[in-house]
Amino acid sequence: MSTVEETIEIAVPVRTAYDQWTQFECFPRFMTTVKRVEQIRPAVTLWIVGLGPLRREFATEIVDQVPDSHLTWRSLGQRHGHRGEVTFRPVEGERTSVTVRMSAGPRGLTGVLTAVPGAARRVLRRELAHFKAYIEGHGEASGAWRGTIRGGQVRPGEPEPPRSRVAGWPVG
Amino acid sequence: MKKPPRDEPRDDLTVTPPKTWAAGVPAVVHALEYSLAQTSPKETAVDLLTMNQVDGIDCPGCAWADPAPGHRHRNEYCENGAKHINDEATTRRITADFFRAHSVSDLAGRSDLWLNQQGRLTEPMVKRPGSDHYEPISWRDALDLLAGELKALDSPDEAVFYTSGRVSNEAAFVLQLFARAYGTNNLPDCSNMCHESSGFALHETLGTGKGTVSLDDLHHADLIFLVGQNPGTNHPRQLSALEQAKRNGARIVAVNPLPEAGLLRFKNPQKASGVIGQGVRIADRFLHIRPGGDLALFQALNRLLLEAEDARPGTVLDHAFIRDCTSGFEEFAEHARQVSWDDVVATTGLTREEIERVRDEVLRSKRVIVCWAMGITQHKHGVPTIREIVNFLLLRGNLGRAGAGACPVRGHSNVQGDRTMGIWEQMPDSFLDALRDEFGFDPPRAHGLDSVNSIKAMREGRIKVFLGVAGNFVRAAPDSAVTEAAMRSCRLTAHVSTKLNGSHTVCGRTALILPTLGRTERDQQAGGEQFVTVENSMSEVHTSRGRLKPASPLLLSEVAILCRLARRTLGTGPGNVPWEEFEADYSAIRDRISRIVPGLHDFNRRVARPGGIRLPNPVNEGVYRTATKKAMFTRNTWRTPDVPGGHLLLQTLRSHDQWNTIPYTLNDRYRGIHGSRRVVMVNPEDLSALSLSEGDRVDVVGVWHDDTERRAEGFTVVPYPTARGSAAAYYPETQVLVPLDSVADISNQPTSKGILVRLERVTP
Numbered sequence: 001m002s003t004v005e006e007t008i009e010i011a012v013p014v015r016t017a018y019d020q021w022t023q024f025e026c027f028p029r030f031m032t033t034v035k036r037v038e039q040i041r042p043a044v045t046l047w048i049v050g051l052g053p054l055r056r057e058f059a060t061e062i063v064d065q066v067p068d069s070h071l072t073w074r075s076l077g078q079r080h081g082h083r084g085e086v087t088f089r090p091v092e093g094e095r096t097s098v099t100v101r102m103s104a105g106p107r108g109l110t111g112v113l114t115a116v117p118g119a120a121r122r123v124l125r126r127e128l129a130h131f132k133a134y135i136e137g138h139g140e141a142s143g144a145w146r147g148t149i150r151g152g153q154v155r156p157g158e159p160e161p162p163r164s165r166v167a168g169w170p171v172g
Numbered sequence: 173m174k175k176p177p178r179d180e181p182r183d184d185l186t187v188t189p190p191k192t193w194a195a196g197v198p199a200v201v202h203a204l205e206y207s208l209a210q211t212s213p214k215e216t217a218v219d220l221l222t223m224n225q226v227d228g229i230d231c232p233g234c235a236w237a238d239p240a241p242g243h244r245h246r247n248e249y250c251e252n253g254a255k256h257i258n259d260e261a262t263t264r265r266i267t268a269d270f271f272r273a274h275s276v277s278d279l280a281g282r283s284d285l286w287l288n289q290q291g292r293l294t295e296p297m298v299k300r301p302g303s304d305h306y307e308p309i310s311w312r313d314a315l316d317l318l319a320g321e322l323k324a325l326d327s328p329d330e331a332v333f334y335t336s337g338r339v340s341n342e343a344a345f346v347l348q349l350f351a352r353a354y355g356t357n358n359l360p361d362c363s364n365m366c367h368e369s370s371g372f373a374l375h376e377t378l379g380t381g382k383g384t385v386s387l388d389d390l391h392h393a394d395l396i397f398l399v400g401q402n403p404g405t406n407h408p409r410q411l412s413a414l415e416q417a418k419r420n421g422a423r424i425v426a427v428n429p430l431p432e433a434g435l436l437r438f439k440n441p442q443k444a445s446g447v448i449g450q451g452v453r454i455a456d457r458f459l460h461i462r463p464g465g466d467l468a469l470f471q472a473l474n475r476l477l478l479e480a481e482d483a484r485p486g487t488v489l490d491h492a493f494i495r496d497c498t499s500g501f502e503e504f505a506e507h508a509r510q511v512s513w514d515d516v517v518a519t520t521g522l523t524r525e526e527i528e529r530v531r532d533e534v535l536r537s538k539r540v541i542v543c544w545a546m547g548i549t550q551h552k553h554g555v556p557t558i559r560e561i562v563n564f565l566l567l568r569g570n571l572g573r574a575g576a577g578a579c580p581v582r583g584h585s586n587v588q589g590d591r592t593m594g595i596w597e598q599m600p601d602s603f604l605d606a607l608r609d610e611f612g613f614d615p616p617r618a619h620g621l622d623s624v625n626s627i628k629a630m631r632e633g634r635i636k637v638f639l640g641v642a643g644n645f646v647r648a649a650p651d652s653a654v655t656e657a658a659m660r661s662c663r664l665t666a667h668v669s670t671k672l673n674g675s676h677t678v679c680g681r682t683a684l685i686l687p688t689l690g691r692t693e694r695d696q697q698a699g700g701e702q703f704v705t706v707e708n709s710m711s712e713v714h715t716s717r718g719r720l721k722p723a724s725p726l727l728l729s730e731v732a733i734l735c736r737l738a739r740r741t742l743g744t745g746p747g748n749v750p751w752e753e754f755e756a757d758y759s760a761i762r763d764r765i766s767r768i769v770p771g772l773h774d775f776n777r778r779v780a781r782p783g784g785i786r787l788p789n790p791v792n793e794g795v796y797r798t799a800t801k802k803a804m805f806t807r808n809t810w811r812t813p814d815v816p817g818g819h820l821l822l823q824t825l826r827s828h829d830q831w832n833t834i835p836y837t838l839n840d841r842y843r844g845i846h847g848s849r850r851v852v853m854v855n856p857e858d859l860s861a862l863s864l865s866e867g868d869r870v871d872v873v874g875v876w877h878d879d880t881e882r883r884a885e886g887f888t889v890v891p892y893p894t895a896r897g898s899a900a901a902y903y904p905e906t907q908v909l910v911p912l913d914s915v916a917d918i919s920n921q922p923t924s925k926g927i928l929v930r931l932e933r934v935t936p
Contacts, residue, residue, distance in 0.1 A: 038240075040386060041792040044574045046240070059388050061574040076392040076574055077420050147794065152573040154794030155496055166770050167602040168790070168797055170371030171363070171381035171591040 019141035030134035065149035185848035194404030196439035199251035207258035230716035237710040241782035250408035264291025280677040293687035294724035319740035328355030336643025337584025340704030343730035344593035357620030364623035369554030370580040379797030384577035392575040395537035400547020404434015426455035465520035490569030504805035539575030556808035589707030613747030630658035647833035650910035699757030714784030824903035853892035874909035
């Protein structure tokens with residue numbers, strides 16, 4: 001498994017940077033390799049990524065997520081196996097240092113990328129720059145999910161998401 | 173297209189060895205053969221190529237989820253779905269001449285197979301008091317008659333409004349709204365007889381009555397249990413998901429009293445490996461369990477997991493999850509540790525070693541899903557069994573996580589959606605308050621009648637009017653003789669139907685047949701062409717749009733029938749329900765639904781997107797709306813079924829060539845039964861013990877603690893690898909043996925999978 005890591009400093013507070021990162025379905029608006037994201041539920045997302053003529057689709061599970069701190073994920077299934085972590089560290093002057101670390105096996109798009117010296121790093125650096133430009137340009141996050149995930153499960157303690165005034169009922 | 177049969181098919185049994193694999197080329201051949209016998213090649217093609225496609229027709233067959241848009245096959249259906257949809261799209265027609273030629277008494281003597289084969293209903297019919305014939309009636313007069321009877325009742329609670337899972341979300345919402353505006357919560361539905369136990373058990377322990385998994389979860393599970401279900405016949409498209417899971421490395425444990433073909437191997441007819449190859453093995457382990465032994469099995473597994481944790485502390489249970497997200501662990505653990513192996517072995521018919529090998533599978537797996545169906549729910553201990561399955565999942569944190577969870581597999585395409593729309597006799601006050609605020613009337617608060625209690629109330633003369641929207645209530649209900657007498661005691665019975673079935677032949681004093689559009693047909697209303705929405709077993713709500721010309725210009729949609737009935741019955745009140753607007757444009761109904769039903773906000777816009785709306789499941793968001801606000805461990809007790817010598821535990825089941833209560837032929841290809849449905853399948857060793865042999869003619873006699881003799885006559889004995897001590901026979905022929913009072917604890921669901929019987933030899 002090969003690993004790439006990139007860090008970028010962003011001129012927004014850590015909460016803003018983190019909140020924007022939780023809006024995965026927005027990623028195609030500013031990232032060029034991310035073509036589509038569907039959030040199935042808080043811990044599961046479906047991704048279509050592409051580079052040139054290549055297209056790959058995979059599901060990921062968020063394994064751990066702590067607001068304003070970090071988020072780790074892993075791909076589901078064996079074909080495009082990779083895992084990653086993004087950490088958010090406050091920096092003096094209402095700025096945030098964002099570090100993404102990704103590891104991939106030899107197969108799949110990320111595997112191909114990591115097999116080419118420097119390619120994965122260049123893509124990652126470019127996409128982080130896109131993220132920086134987006135959130136700095138807006139100055140505020142387009143949404144937020146402030147839940148906590150541990151071991152792939154959303155944990156209690158966060159306020160329940162706003163719902164209908166109607167309670168649930170058994171479904172036979 | 174072949175003409176409808178004039179005579180009943182000849183009963184001529186032949187038996188071949190049971191199949192050890194499902195689908196493959198024969199599935200394609202049989203599907204096309206049946207479809208082309210019913211309708212034209214062109215209509216067959218239109219149906220099949222739009223079936224389960226985005227913006228196409230949702231298969232009315234089962235509630236299995238469709239793959240995501242962009243991942244569907246060009247032919248996204250199974251053998252049984254293809255048969256079912258073309259059974260509806262048939263070009264055969266029933267007209268007034270048919271009813272002139274056949275009296276109700278004549279029709280009552282016909283099988284549901286024969287009745288169904290006669291074709292589509294085309295105009296409203298009435299059977300008047302004292303008459304033995306249905307005769308044509310205009311829609312105006314038919315609805316006036318029904319509305320008049322409803323208005324004449326002493327109390328709205330003297331009517332019941334039954335729903336089957338074919339009914340769309342829009343029609344279901346309108347039906348419950350009408351019933352409640354009329355003044356009753358008497359809303360029995362087919363859920364009462366299929367997955368009611370699942371709803372109660374999951375709601376109590378997890379705070380949601382719905383399954384927690386999606387197709388993606390199945391694809392990424394490490395271990396899948398298939399418990400008390402037969403995917404090859406009842407949800408064949410599940411096999412594709414299981415095939416995918418196996419390709420991703422999953423293991424499968426099947427638990428069932430019969431080694432069904434679909435549990436063993438699947439040859440996917442859309443792949444070369446399924447056409448000319450061996451296909452994929454489904455079950456890596458098959459547990460040949462006795463009917464009703466599943467609670468004992470899961471409790472034993474839970475004991476083994478607790479003991480494994482004792483042996484290697486910190487390596488087996490998900491302590492953080494148990495601590496943070498669950499309640500009742502200590503009490504549960506103390507109880508589970510006391511389960512007796514002697515009792516487990518006696519109840520399950522399994523050896524301790526078999527169960528320990530499954531434990532080892534569990535310990536090797538990080539992500540576990542348990543799927544189940546009516547082999548679990550239709551037992552006296554159905555609710556506690558599912559609660560014990562929840563215990564099993566909770567122990568290792570297999571809930572609310574990708575690739576893990578609870579998967580009740582539902583049988584009818586919108587059975588889950590109908591309940592989401594409020595078809596339930598016990599809806600909570602919060603829902604009724606929302607109806608009140610939206611429509612300006614106060615719905616009744618007293619709980620209504622479910623299916624079993626409706627029959628009891630009819631029997632006691634407390635119900636005068638029965639309206640069934642879709643389905644075949646008389647055949648689906650237990651204790652056939654009791655149910656039939658109950659229906660006949662009604663002043664009026666009315667059915668909204670596409671085809672003729674047994675329920676039309678077991679009438680009240682007056683009876684109405686209200687013919688309706690099928691899923692396959694274009695639905696043109698004043699507001700333009702309409703679509704409807706449905707919810708699958710995995711909580712995805714999506715559209716269904718018919719493509720074919722309606723079977724008759726006199727057909728009305730279910731929504732139209734109900735809205736017109738509501739206007740006639742209720743006049744201008746109560747409240748301010750715009751029935752005319754609802755009939756003209758179903759998006760007006762969806763607008764109202766979006767303000768009342770959780771998760772369906774902005775319904776019209778969101779459901780128009782490819783794939784529709786995925787309703788959130790609170791469990792997957794770490795929210796448990798239970799009494800303790802956490803996932804609840806429970807203590808569940810059971811008794812080994814008391815099966816005296818000379819008796820068997822009977823489960824009723826469908827054949828492969830059957831959809832719900834309607835058989836298409838007398839064959840059951842996978843089980844090797846051909847040319848007859850009046851067979852009872854018994855383990856060869858039990859046959860020896862009972863001094864019976866293959867081909868013997870028997871009556872199957874139910875044993876129940878009342879004075880009523882329940883007898884299913886003239887069955888042929890077939891040796892079959894059923895679990896020892898058990899027997900199997902086809903539904904609905906054996907519904908006569910299911911006592912009305914034999915119900916699952918808590919859910920009141922008939923126990924059609926656990927009926928004590930004896931076989932009485934009949935001298936030819």
